[in-house]
Amino acid sequence: MQGLRAPLTKPSHPPSLRRLAERTIRDEALFDRGDRVLVACSGGPDSTALLHVLALLRRTIGHDVVGHGIDHGLRPEARDELALAAELADKLGVPFEVTRLDVEPGGNLQARAREARHRALQDAAARRGAAVIATGHTADDKAETVLLRLLRGAGPRGLAVLEPRAPAPVPPSGGGTPRDLVRPLVRARRADVLLHLDRHAIAHARDPSNLDPRFTRVRVRRELIPLMEELSPRIIDHLCALADMLNDVRPEEDPMSELGRAQRKTIEKAQKKGVRIVKIRMKGGRELDVTFPAGKIVLNEKK
Structure with missing residues (x-):
């Protein structure tokens, strides 16, 4: 008598980065069929993966993709990093442009560079006829930002960070309608991004400032979050859920x-x-x- 065979079961795999992005785009209505999406791409892992994923999804969702990089003029390596992004865009059949800024060193440098970057992206989106601007923020970025805001004493609305779709922080230089920011990877983990890049053998750059402990975000990422994960392995999920819940708090309440x-x-x-x-x-x-x-x-x- 033959022994009973166990039923065959398919191994369970976590969703791919492409699938996570598609779900977020559809669930949050980030853009529609026929829309042009401007992807902010620095050549780093997150934005490179975003550019690749949105290019892969063109046939499925029906949108158009253009890429744009910003060189703040602060690091000589940025030119080579953006060249990597441009090379990938060319392989994907995605138009890619670069705006070169001249952000002077001095006080409040990060805030000034961020504002200049957002304005340059708004200008590029207006020029290219893009409906939205996509950035490569992940769930890890969201959790880190919640902790940074907590350390600075933010209130409930201040902790409602990195929504899947958000109003533009600055308008275009020439006026006109600002383009919303969309974050298709905000439900994905940084590990999902790295796995996607490795699976598709996609070259990308790494910004050395992401390892510099002089920046508070780097210490939160490399010191605080690993400690919190020892106490609560799902702390990233919990912090993201907190930000989402607080997003429902109306500004008029406080x-x-x-x-x-x-x-x-x-x-x-x-x-x-x-x-x-x-x-x-x-x-x-x-x-x-x-x-x-x-x-x-x-x-x-x-x-």
């Missing part, structure tokens, strides 16, 4: 939720002293007048 710690303290001190109006400055040079009618806090943007 008028100061999007302000930094220093701005909140300034307003709280003024309210305690009985000051009728206090002025605060926002990013990009915007100014707000804060008033306290009937004990409430009201933010009024100056025209």
Whole structure:
């Protein structure tokens, strides 16, 4: 008598990066068939994988892809890194352009470089007729950003970071409609990105600043998160879920939720002293007048 055979079962594999991106694009309605998507690509692993995945999905979703790189003029290696991205784009049949900026060294360098980069991407998207701008942020980036905001004393809205689709932080230089930012890889882990690049033998660059412990994000990534993962192996998932839940908190419930710690303290001190109006400055040079009618806090943007 022959022994009973165990039923054949197919091994379970985690979803591929391509599948994770497709799910996010469809579930979050990041863009539609016929839309042109401008991919911000630096040549690093995340944005390189994003460029490749969105190119692969063109036939499935029906969108068009153009690539764009930004050279801030701060690192000589950036030129070679962007050349890698341009080479991949050429193989994929994706048009690729580079904007070269001249960000002067000095105070608040990272913030100034970030604003200049976003404006250059907005300008490129407007010029190329793109509906949205795609960036390569992953779930790991999202979790790290939550922790960075916590360390800086952010409120609930300040922790609602890196949504799959978000308004542009700056408008195009010439005016016009700003393009939303979309993050097709925000449900994927950094390990998914590296596996995809390895599986498809895709060359990519590594930014040495991502290993520099002088940057707080690097210490969060390389020191804090590994320690937290020892205590809670799913801490990345938990932090991302927290950010998603807090995204449902409406700004009107806490008028100061999007302000930094220093701005909140300034307003709280003024309210305690009985000051009728206090002025605060926002990013990009915007100014707000804060008033306290009937004990409430009201933010009024100056025209």
